[in-house]
Amino acid sequence: MTVRYPATLQLNGTSLTVELDAGRTLLSVLRGELGLTGTKEGCDDSECGACMVLIDGQPVNSCSFLALQA
Structure with a gap:
């Protein structure tokens, strides 16, 4: 089971809360x-x-x- 962590990103002036895998790159999250x-x-x-x-x-x-890290 993969552990996911809550994160709040400020993206183009909008605040987004997402759950992320620890090893995911910012590129894969932005695109995927x-x-x-x-x-x-x-x-x-x-x-x-x-x-x-x-x-x-x-x-x-x-x-x-x-x-x-973002």
């Missing part, structure tokens, strides 16, 4: 659970920048950033 396919998966290794998002105004590669 929230249906936000504008964030692209490129190299899956933090090299290309296709998955870049802003967290607190700072750019991060969401393919290597755990969703629970």
Whole structure:
């Protein structure tokens, strides 16, 4: 059984509460659970920048950033 953790994300000015697996990347949550396919998966290794998002105004590669850290 996978343990899921509640998390509140501020996304495009909207507060969302979701339950997340500990090991899920922010990219997989944005695309898979929230249906936000504008964030692209490129190299899956933090090299290309296709998955870049802003967290607190700072750019991060969401393919290597755990969703629970967001």
